[in-house]
Amino acid sequence: MAALLEVRNLRVEFPTRRGVLTALDGVSFDIAAGEVLGVVGESGAGKSMTGAAIIGLLEPPGRIAGGEIRLDGQRIDNLPYERMRRIRGKEIGAIFQDPLTTLNPLYTVGRQLVETMQVHLGIGAAEARRRAIGWLEHVGIPAAAQRVDSYPHEFSGGMRQRVVIALALCAEPRLVVADEPTTALDVSIQAQIIALLKRLTREKGTAVMLITHDMGVIAETADRVAVMYAGRIAEIGPVREVVKHPRHPYSVGLMASIPPLDRRVERLAQIEGAMPRLSAIPPGCAFNPRCPHAFDRCRAERPELLEAGATRAACWLYDPASEKHVPESAIHG
Amino acid sequence: MAERIVHEPTGEDFAALPVAERLPAARGAVPDAAPMVEAEDLARHFDVSRPWLQRVLAREPRRILRAVDGVSFAIPKGTTLSLVGESGCGKSTVARLVVGLYAPTRGRVLFDGQDLARARASAAQRRRMQMIFQDPYASLNPRWRVRDIIAEPIRAFGLVRDRAAQRDRVAELLTHVGLSPLDGEKYPHEFSGGQRQRISIARALSSNPEFLVCDEPTSALDVSVQAQILNLMKALQRELGLTYLFISHNLSVVRQVSDRIGVMYLGRIAELAPAETLFTAPRHPYTRALMEAIPDLEMTGRQRVPVGGEVPSPISPPPGCPFHPRCPLADARCRAERPALIPARGTEETLVACHAVEEGRDGDPATAASARALA
Amino acid sequence: MAAPAFVRAFDSDLWWSFRRSPVTVLSAVVALVCVGGxxxxxxxxxxxxxxxxxxxxxxxxxxxxxxAEGDLAYPLGTDDQGRDMLSAIMYGARVSLLVGVSAVLFSTLLGVALGLLAGYLGGAVDAVLMRIADIQLTFPSILVALLVDGVVRAALPREVHDQVALFVVIFAIGISNWPQFARTVRGSTLVERNKEYVLAARVIGLSRLRIMLTHVLPNVLGPVLVIATLSLGFAILAEATLSFLGVGVPPTQPSLGTLIRIGNDFLFSGEWWITIFPGAALVAMVLSVNLLGDWLRDALNPKLR
Known part of the structure; x- marks a missing residue:
């Protein structure tokens, strides 16, 4: 399956007066049509930044300083603003954590849906309205024919997020970037929204980049998952492998620190220390000061993504040439 | 106000003693010891009406938000009671009632057998309760040095009067929560979220409290840092014999720290049970729905059936059982009559406010669980 | 103990944004010359x-x-009584600055205190204080100052009034400007009082006064600094206006406003320097202070950065 989205060596920089901060450094991944790629990491790891770079909405003074983003083979990282704006509505849909930032409070939800479809699908007003009601029904809004003329503030939080999903999908984009789409919602609503997103994108064969800090959401929804740390991808692979048998020592620590729901443990596994600030990323592997397996090479040389069983991990432990090449059992043991 | 407590050990008495002797319950807390805190039919209503003139002009009635509406529990010394629920269920309001930031509209809180309002009138009693907050970026005064933040309770209660001794105590507290004594010279913005939460904990511990109210202490933290803070809090409880009221929306976190758990819905407790029992045999339909809703990390591929609907507004809660509009077991009685929190059939440990459970309409929880697994 | 944090939190950033703005640097130089002189x-x-x-x-x-007829001994010329204009302007600026700074200090103290009380205590205190502020804000400040001055003038005998005239002007300008401070401080206080560090102090059981002074106050002072700087320009202008109208400082202590008024009589008879130079000094002083205030506002507002 050819990749719909290709990201190659993406580098995002923030010039500040104390020097240039590198927020993303050498990020590469693909998403195939119909695939859900989960992106996880702690706050500041660069997961939202990656999403913003792809949809062309990096906050200034942030800028793409290197690498390529291709959608269906066409470069989209260097397009002028107007071209990118068209692509953003038509080819790439976006869902953010707070539905109020996406919805215009002054227009009815119907009008927003209709305008989006008219602009991007070139259909008439009557047809667009008919489809808008259809979309609201589709995302599970009761009495859609009446609610289509309501304003965003007349909906509850969960219902608003459903409207945002309808808005993101109504122009039938080929890629949806969903940044923490359920974080602001309560658990019982979260489950509804995830189920909805999963169903709709599967039906339409839409590729999804699902950014979240919630491993549970990823485990349920994603096909593959990328674990980010300090602006780099630490590990990427099939979701089952990364969740059940993580290879990178950071992923191992991250998975182990999640409190289990099905049992009580006396002491949770914890990773000592904290993720470095962008201004103080250590040389070599960014994780090396916290890593229980770090050796000299980790402190000197930055690892690329290496084959590590069923996943790929940016860790020298998986370089056959490393003096400290360790089979995975040692990490988990 | 008129009576004074005859003998209260002064702050200095306490500070002079080593930790273990200060607190009688420090070693081997007994779960059935006398309760540290009791809430009796606790309620707190907020008037959220619009200003008087607008209300009169629009002919609106007063709007009363029943944030907490009749909550009772007891927390034995040295144990942790957790309250879980979704946003707006009133769990944080309970936390603030219990520590005296709000006065109850109805009911009362007893602190070590004494009415809270009276206990808080005395500095020696107030010293025994402290609070840890959710947002590590808002809970420390950004203009103060960390050492002054931590020393504030010590100074306010006059626990250690000598400056040098205060400094030593702050250094000891910083070390205790896993920071360096040198960190006292810095300002809060120089720390990460997890480190700030450690500073918050050090501040709370500085008055040698016995009871800590923890309002979502890890919800703003990343998961690997959350583990650090939860481990720290558990270690401190063991070491110092602390009693916790732990507020959280995260069931997996609550399972790791609690002795007993209360599940709240719309200002009331729906189910109150020992931690393990709640997870192995949840009884209230809402508790089951919550557990059902949590994404599955074990990746069993089980199809979840999310509960429908949303939490109603606490300004106009549904009559009868507040959960009935979303409950698969609701019948006419549930829509009309408010269920009381009573022991569930077949157990003395689990208290449930549900007519269906009382009448046996919920089916045996064990068979119900296996039926779900098959479906 | 709050001061070092207050300074530390933004000194380096301030210095950086200061040096990046030539207008600000120029304003600072002009303001320094004015104040120094x-x-x-x-x-x-x-x-x-x-x-x-x-x-x-x-x-x-x-x-x-x-x-052509100038005299090097009087660089900016002389007035109708042979007074050196440069010296008169320097002494006049002294009076203007004294009145301006004192009036701003007065309105800052009053406004911050009332704003803090209104925001932290809320309820009836808040309602009463803010309604008073609202009512006062419906009148132009200069009108309020004129009113206060008029009342005092009518109430006190002339000799007494001349002695206290300076204080009356300071009071009149100060009182006309407090609502600005009160409203800003009240707004920030409403935000800060619900932050968890204030709740933590309440759990300890600190008195409300102590919480207001040690916790809330240091955290609401940033915008106050900006308003105080901008108000200084206003206060100097207000004093000049009052003096120009003849109700300000006594003629024995002429301020820039008094000088402009005196010079005004000779503007059309050709002796333009008697009024233009004090006017230019006033403009330079007020403009530089206001530009500094604008810069401070932008530098302290992270959203504009």
Whole structure:
């Protein structure tokens, strides 16, 4: 399956007066049509930044300083603003954590849906309205024919997020970037929204980049998952492998620190220390000061993504040439 | 106000003693010891009406938000009671009632057998309760040095009067929560979220409290840092014999720290049970729905059936059982009559406010669980 | 203990944004010259314009030194009584600055205190204080100042009034400007009082006054600094307006406004320098202070950065 989205060596920089901060450094991944790629990491790891770079909405003074983003083979990282704006509505849909930032409070939800479809699908007003009601029904809004003329503030939080999903999908984009789409919602609503997103994108064969800090959401929804740390991808692979048998020592620590729901443990596994600030990323592997397996090479040389069983991990432990090449059992043991 | 407590050990008495002797319950807390805190039919209503003139002009009635509406529990010394629920269920309001930031509209809180309002009138009693907050970026005064933040309770209660001794105590507290004594010279913005939460904990511990109210202490933290803070809090409880009221929306976190758990819905407790029992045999339909809703990390591929609907507004809660509009077991009685929190059939440990459970309409929880697994 | 944090939190950022803005640097230089000249007038001024003995009516109406009939001893010329304009401006700026700074201090203290009380205590205190502020804000500040001045003038006998005139002006300008401070401080207080560090202090059981002073106050002072700077320009102008109208400082202590009024009489008879130079000094002082205030506002507002 050819990749719909290709990201190659993406580098995002923030010039500040104390020097240039590198927020993303050498990020590469693909998403195939119909695939859900989960992106996880702690706050500041660069997961939202990656999403913003792809949809062309990096906050200034942030800028793409290197690498390529291709959608269906066409470069989209260097397009002028107007071209990118068209692509953003038509080819790439976006869902953010707070539905109020996406919805215009002054227009009815119907009008927003209709305008989006008219602009991007070139259909008439009557047809667009008919489809808008259809979309609201589709995302599970009761009495859609009446609610289509309501304003965003007349909906509850969960219902608003459903409207945002309808808005993101109504122009039938080929890629949806969903940044923490359920974080602001309560658990019982979260489950509804995830189920909805999963169903709709599967039906339409839409590729999804699902950014979240919630491993549970990823485990349920994603096909593959990328674990980010300090602006780099630490590990990427099939979701089952990364969740059940993580290879990178950071992923191992991250998975182990999640409190289990099905049992009580006396002491949770914890990773000592904290993720470095962008201004103080250590040389070599960014994780090396916290890593229980770090050796000299980790402190000197930055690892690329290496084959590590069923996943790929940016860790020298998986370089056959490393003096400290360790089979995975040692990490988990 | 008129009576004074005859003998209260002064702050200095306490500070002079080593930790273990200060607190009688420090070693081997007994779960059935006398309760540290009791809430009796606790309620707190907020008037959220619009200003008087607008209300009169629009002919609106007063709007009363029943944030907490009749909550009772007891927390034995040295144990942790957790309250879980979704946003707006009133769990944080309970936390603030219990520590005296709000006065109850109805009911009362007893602190070590004494009415809270009276206990808080005395500095020696107030010293025994402290609070840890959710947002590590808002809970420390950004203009103060960390050492002054931590020393504030010590100074306010006059626990250690000598400056040098205060400094030593702050250094000891910083070390205790896993920071360096040198960190006292810095300002809060120089720390990460997890480190700030450690500073918050050090501040709370500085008055040698016995009871800590923890309002979502890890919800703003990343998961690997959350583990650090939860481990720290558990270690401190063991070491110092602390009693916790732990507020959280995260069931997996609550399972790791609690002795007993209360599940709240719309200002009331729906189910109150020992931690393990709640997870192995949840009884209230809402508790089951919550557990059902949590994404599955074990990746069993089980199809979840999310509960429908949303939490109603606490300004106009549904009559009868507040959960009935979303409950698969609701019948006419549930829509009309408010269920009381009573022991569930077949157990003395689990208290449930549900007519269906009382009448046996919920089916045996064990068979119900296996039926779900098959479906 | 709050001060070092307060300074540390933004000193380096302030310095950086200061140096990046040439307008701001220029304003600072101008403001420094104005303030320095005013404060050091007794040392720097070539003459003492109030020393009647040194005045010579023969030197009256001398134009500036560069004009044909100019005299180097009087660089900016002289007025109708032979007073050196440069010295008069320096001494006048002293009075203007004294009144301006005192009035701003007064309105800051009053406004911050009332805003803090209104925001932290809320309820009836808040409602009463804010309604008073609202009512006062419906009148132009200069009108309020005129009103206060008029009332005091009517209430006190003339000799007493002359003695306290300076304080009356300070009070009048200060009282007309407090609502700005009160509203800003109240707004920030409403935000801060619900932050968890204030709740933590309440759990300890600190008194409300102590929480307001040690916790809330240091955290609401940032915008106050900005308003105070911007108000200084206003206060100097208000004083000049009052003095120009003849109800300000007593003529024995002429301020820039008084000088402009005196000069105004000669503007059309050709002695333009008597009014233009004090006017220019006033503009330079107010403009530089206001530009500094604008910069401070932008520098302290992270959203604009």
């Amino acid at each position: 005013a404060l050091l007038a007794p040392l720097l001024a070539p003459h003492n314009p109030f020393d009647l003995a040194s005045l010579n009516l023969l030197d009256a109406f001398k134009p500036p030194a560069w004009a």
